[in-house]
Amino acid sequence: MTKKPQRPRRARREEQRDLRRVVRRREGLARALPGGARDAPIDLVSSAEVENRARDTPCVQCGGALEIKGDRAESTPRGVLRELAMVCRLCHAPRTLWFRVAPALPS
Numbered sequence: 001m002t003k004k005p006q007r008p009r010r011a012r013r014e015e016q017r018d019l020r021r022v023v024r025r026r027e028g029l030a031r032a033l034p035g036g037a038r039d040a041p042i043d044l045v046s047s048a049e050v051e052n053r054a055r056d057t058p059c060v061q062c063g064g065a066l067e068i069k070g071d072r073a074e075s076t077p078r079g080v081l082r083e084l085a086m087v088c089r090l091c092h093a094p095r096t097l098w099f100r101v102a103p104a105l106p107s
Contacts, residue, residue, distance in 0.1 A: 023061065023093075030060040030095070041081060041098035050099045054084050057097060064090030078102060 035042040035057070044050060051068065059066055066086040074081045079102030086095045 026060050035097045035099065038081070038083070038098050041100040043079075043100050043102060045102070045104050047080070047082075047101045050082055050084070050101065053099070054086060054097050057086075057095075059088035059091060059093055059095065061093045062088060062091040064088045066095060076100075 030036050032040075034040055042053065044053065054068060055066065057066055058064065065088070067089050068084055069087055070085040072083045072085075074083075079100045082099045082101060084097045084099070086097060087093070088095070
């Protein structure tokens, strides 16, 4: 008995499911990187560095440039915690980066 050829719609749906799995996996890996989560921010000495570092960070999905859409700051005992909401200019994937600005203490 021969196997029936796969229908085009089924093949498309399986491909889309595979792509969604890849996207979820990449997003999970990006959250594990420094700056990917609130409890693992990127530590900086000056607030002037935050936007430059954020713009230099590539999109985890396509490698494109990220654009800053908004930011929020919160004072903590260890410094100012900044959350930057960003979106990729190419694939429009959202991304949130976390930074902690803690000036160096004088010695």
